[in-house]
Amino acid sequence: MTDWRAPRVAGAVHSDVLLPGSKSQTNRALVLAAISDGPSVVRLPLVARDTELMASALVSLGARIDRGEDRWTVEPITPVESATVDCGLAGTVMRFVPPVAALGTGPVRFDGDPRARERPMGTTISSLRDLGVQIDDDGRSTLPFTVHGAGEVRGGPLTVDASASSQFVSALLLVAPRFREGLDLRHEGGSLPSLPHVAMTVTELRRRGIVVDESPGRWQVHPGPVKALDVTIEPDLSNAGPFVAAALATAGRVRVRHWPEQTDQAGDAWRDLAAAFGGTAARDGDDLVFTGPDRLRGVQLDLHDVGELTPVVAALAALADTPSTLTGIAHLRGHETDRLAALATEINRLGGRVEEREDGLVISPAPLHGGSFATYEDHRMAHAGAVIGLRVDDVTVENIGTTAKTYPGFADDWMRAVS
Numbered sequence: 001m002t003d004w005r006a007p008r009v010a011g012a013v014h015s016d017v018l019l020p021g022s023k024s025q026t027n028r029a030l031v032l033a034a035i036s037d038g039p040s041v042v043r044l045p046l047v048a049r050d051t052e053l054m055a056s057a058l059v060s061l062g063a064r065i066d067r068g069e070d071r072w073t074v075e076p077i078t079p080v081e082s083a084t085v086d087c088g089l090a091g092t093v094m095r096f097v098p099p100v101a102a103l104g105t106g107p108v109r110f111d112g113d114p115r116a117r118e119r120p121m122g123t124t125i126s127s128l129r130d131l132g133v134q135i136d137d138d139g140r141s142t143l144p145f146t147v148h149g150a151g152e153v154r155g156g157p158l159t160v161d162a163s164a165s166s167q168f169v170s171a172l173l174l175v176a177p178r179f180r181e182g183l184d185l186r187h188e189g190g191s192l193p194s195l196p197h198v199a200m201t202v203t204e205l206r207r208r209g210i211v212v213d214e215s216p217g218r219w220q221v222h223p224g225p226v227k228a229l230d231v232t233i234e235p236d237l238s239n240a241g242p243f244v245a246a247a248l249a250t251a252g253r254v255r256v257r258h259w260p261e262q263t264d265q266a267g268d269a270w271r272d273l274a275a276a277f278g279g280t281a282a283r284d285g286d287d288l289v290f291t292g293p294d295r296l297r298g299v300q301l302d303l304h305d306v307g308e309l310t311p312v313v314a315a316l317a318a319l320a321d322t323p324s325t326l327t328g329i330a331h332l333r334g335h336e337t338d339r340l341a342a343l344a345t346e347i348n349r350l351g352g353r354v355e356e357r358e359d360g361l362v363i364s365p366a367p368l369h370g371g372s373f374a375t376y377e378d379h380r381m382a383h384a385g386a387v388i389g390l391r392v393d394d395v396t397v398e399n400i401g402t403t404a405k406t407y408p409g410f411a412d413d414w415m416r417a418v419s
């Protein structure tokens, strides 16, 4: 646990940032490579706790991963007799890997960090059971559990409630081409969050030759081989958030290198979020340049589609000089921590005025003071603390090392960017 004094800046932040690869793209590329028809190459993968856990999980299921610098070669799974998978706190590992294990023949036991045992897993367990897969969970509907693969999964029609996490949908779609009948998946229940992440799943399947028919709340994945591919991972635009926020919070200017022209990443929404806070985002060649407003104003935003951006948005809102309302994000209570409770508690501890609502936060202007900002094993809470610390004296972010979940170099890159 390394507590870390967040750097306070006197003036505007001006900097260039080169971000590590996307967690969501890296972990999709690894899963698809592990079930594909030959060796795949993943270039510029994110190397961080969540992707290391994914790589280890797939290796324990029988894949081979040869890790060169900036280039991983993945040989697909050859079945193993049994395995154990450590999911850490990675939603993508705990939701994406059980359907892969269901294709195998031996028992695969899944567990993770203490908090992982509290994250929603019921839909993964019930959907695989509905497809005929045997799972032992001692009646808990959470981690730990054991998947007993029978060598194949029939697939076909399936209805799930994925209102707690889009990852329940993505997980099934990723492996569906390997089900005997493919999959005709419907979501029924509360509104499905994080739609860009589902779009990313569909894009990645199609790039590998899989036919996917889509209509709202329904995905039909045709069975067939997953073509091995040589892919390059985009920079992680969700992790661009704190740097974009540095420009917005200080009337600064931050250039994010290699921002893709077209992408499914949720973090692409930073272009609109910057405008909502009164800033600008302008393309300059391969890069996107964010400029902050003279006065940061509050925002009224429904973040249902891009929930993972909330902690940094909330930090900016706490620095704004008019009130903000953030809605559509009840599902954040099942993330790395209950992010609505954590943000309200920690911002209020620094003198803020945050009210927690059932599905969001109301954040009113208040003079903030220094203090300790707890992070609850949540990388994005650490980002939020760093952003607030730019404009408030003596903010200490507890356990900055938690950023290693998706961005091991965060603290160093932040110091460089803001000093």
Ligand SMILES: O=C(O)C1=C[C@@H](OP(=O)(O)O)[C@@H](O)[C@H](O)C1
Pocket (backbone or CB within 6 Å): 023, 024, 025, 091, 092, 164, 165, 166, 167, 170, 193, 194, 197, 198, 307, 308, 331
């Ligand atoms: O599929 C993915 O890669 C992700 C989907 C989203 O999950 P939720 O739908 O649970 O928010 C997102 O928040 C998470 O960081 C990554």
Ligand SMILES: C=C(OP(=O)(O)O)C(=O)O
Pocket (backbone or CB within 6 Å): 089, 090, 091, 092, 308, 335, 336, 380, 406
């Ligand atoms: C919700 C997140 O992660 P996970 O993939 O563990 O769900 C996140 O990174 O904001």
